[in-house]
Amino acid sequence: MANVIVVGTQWGDEGKGKIVDLLSEYFDAVARYQGGTNAGHTVVVEEEKIVLHLVPSGVLRKGKVCILGNGVVIDLTALIQEMDQLRKLHVKIEENFFISKNAHLVLPYHKILDAELERLREGRQIGTTRRGIGPAYIDKMARTGIRVGDLTDRDLFRERLRSNLEEKRAQFPQHQELAELDCEKMAAEQLEQFERVRGFVVDSSLIIYDLIKTGKSVLFEGAQGTLLDVDLGTYPYVTSSSATAGGACTGTGVSPLVIDGVLGVTKAYTTRVGEGPMPTELTDAIGQMLQTRGQEFGATTGRPRRCGWFDAVAVRYSARINGLSALALMKLDVLDACDSIRICTSYRCNGAILREFPNETGLLKACEPIYEEVPGWNESIVGITSYKRLPAHCRAYIERIEGLTGVKAGLISTGPRRDQTILRSTPALRQWGLAR
Numbered sequence: 285m286a287n288v289i290v291v292g293t294q295w296g297d298e299g300k301g302k303i304v305d306l307l308s309e310y311f312d313a314v315a316r317y318q319g320g321t322n323a324g325h326t327v328v329v330e331e332e333k334i335v336l337h338l339v340p341s342g343v344l345r346k347g348k349v350c351i352l353g354n355g356v357v358i359d360l361t362a363l364i365q366e367m368d369q370l371r372k373l374h375v376k377i378e379e380n381f382f383i384s385k386n387a388h389l390v391l392p393y394h395k396i397l398d399a400e401l402e403r404l405r406e407g408r409q410i411g412t413t414r415r416g417i418g419p420a421y422i423d424k425m426a427r428t429g430i431r432v433g434d435l436t437d438r439d440l441f442r443e444r445l446r447s448n449l450e451e452k453r454a455q456f457p458q459h460q461e462l463a464e465l466d467c468e469k470m471a472a473e474q475l476e477q478f479e480r481v482r483g484f485v486v487d488s489s490l491i492i493y494d495l496i497k498t499g500k501s502v503l504f505e506g507a508q509g510t511l512l513d514v515d516l517g518t519y520p521y522v523t524s525s526s527a528t529a530g531g532a533c534t535g536t537g538v539s540p541l542v543i544d545g546v547l548g549v550t551k552a553y554t555t556r557v558g559e560g561p562m563p564t565e566l567t568d569a570i571g572q573m574l575q576t577r578g579q580e581f582g583a584t585t586g587r588p589r590r591c592g593w594f595d596a597v598a599v600r601y602s603a604r605i606n607g608l609s610a611l612a613l614m615k616l617d618v619l620d621a622c623d624s625i626r627i628c629t630s631y632r633c634n635g636a637i638l639r640e641f642p643n644e645t646g647l648l649k650a651c652e653p654i655y656e657e658v659p660g661w662n663e664s665i666v667g668i669t670s671y672k673r674l675p676a677h678c679r680a681y682i683e684r685i686e687g688l689t690g691v692k693a694g695l696i697s698t699g700p701r702r703d704q705t706i707l708r709s710t711p712a713l714r715q716w717g718l719a720r
Contacts, residue, residue: 285501286544286716289532292509293548293602295556299614300549304341304505312500313349314342317535318525319507320357322413354386355535357420360477384488385433394419396461421524435478489537504532510602521560529606545609552616555589561648564592578618593626596688601641610694610712622660628653666699
């Protein structure tokens with residue numbers, strides 16, 4: 285079996301949770317490599333909807349090793365709530381779950397700062413989830429962050445926590461919530477929570493190394509999407525971590541030489557939550573239809589997602605910088621009701637035609653989509669599991685996306701459930717042992 289990275293190719297919310305849950309049946313372990321509780325992966329098992337924010341989606345598969353890598357930022361309160369939720373579902377999380385000792389903590393003052401920084405931006409808000417993720421990554425890069433493993437030394441932890449809180453108060457001297465934070469109470473709460481997860485805390489890079497060395501296969505799970513990557517996304521309307529395939533190596537401590545492929549998850553249309561430019565956004569009845577049929581509301585915040593036609597320029601960019609081996613095409617059934625469908629093939633910008641994605645926000649704002657129109661199929665494809673059974677116009681749409689992005693669609697989702705998926709015999713899926 286292979287070691288494969290799963291990455292979002294758009295602005296997140298592509299359906300990675302379903303794909304990781306589905307594919308984890310074929311892998312021995314699932315490792316999450318970046319992000320925090322600002323991401324929500326929704327999985328439907330039989331008819332039950334489960335939303336996971338931190339624990340990898342593969343935890344729902346019996347016997348699979350699940351790992352939170354060093355690139356993840358962890359809110360212990362949220363993590364414990366999620367673990368308790370899984371126990372209520374009779375998931376035996378104690379057996380194969382590991383947390384990196386080098387993962388950074390999201391602390392109460394990070395959430396306060398997240399909300400305050402968004403307030404100070406006034407009309408220039410980024411659209412954060414206000415879960416403290418950005419400020420936690422700021423501390424990580426400023427070398428003042430506190431890692432999970434630091435809580436093993438109680439005195440050092442208290443000292444660093446006190447120092448950090450004093451620094452935050454100095455930056456925002458008039459902020460009432462920061463002034464009212466009780467450092468000793470906060471320390472006691474974090475240490476109490478740490479005791480509940482202490483048995484799961486390990487050197488996760490060594491765990492993954494040993495798995496691969498002994499012939500086990502690892503699926504690397506990302507959050508958000510390529511266009512939200514802090515370096516390569518539509519900056520500054522991005523997340524605070526490396527959401528591209530390269531983040532899998534730095535976020536888990538594995539060598540790039542052990543990676544066998546990258547699966548790009550993409551919707552059959554485009555969505556974006558929060559602020560920032562989105563060339564194919566539709567504010568008309570079609571956009572409303574996509575939002576309603578696709579149930580496009582954030583799993584983490586409940587915010588409605590902005591919807592638009594498929595943007596091949598953006599996904600082609602994602603294919604290039606991630607080195608995609610295959611696509612997982614999601615929510616194709618949402619387009620069942622369309623008489624005709626548009627695909628953005630290039631942009632018109634300041635009198636020029638752009639075929640490559642400009643990730644400069646100012647330039648992207650000025651871009652107008654150039655569309656190609658194709659016929660819809662006007663019938664339900666929900667639950668179809670054979671590519672040949674798809675309507676001819678539906679297959680033509682998929683194949684046009686493949687042609688424009690340069691990547692074969694190896695998996696095609698025809699509904700929210702695990703079993704509502706087509707696995708095609710593409711070269712990448714055959715190499716990974718997922719198809720014949």
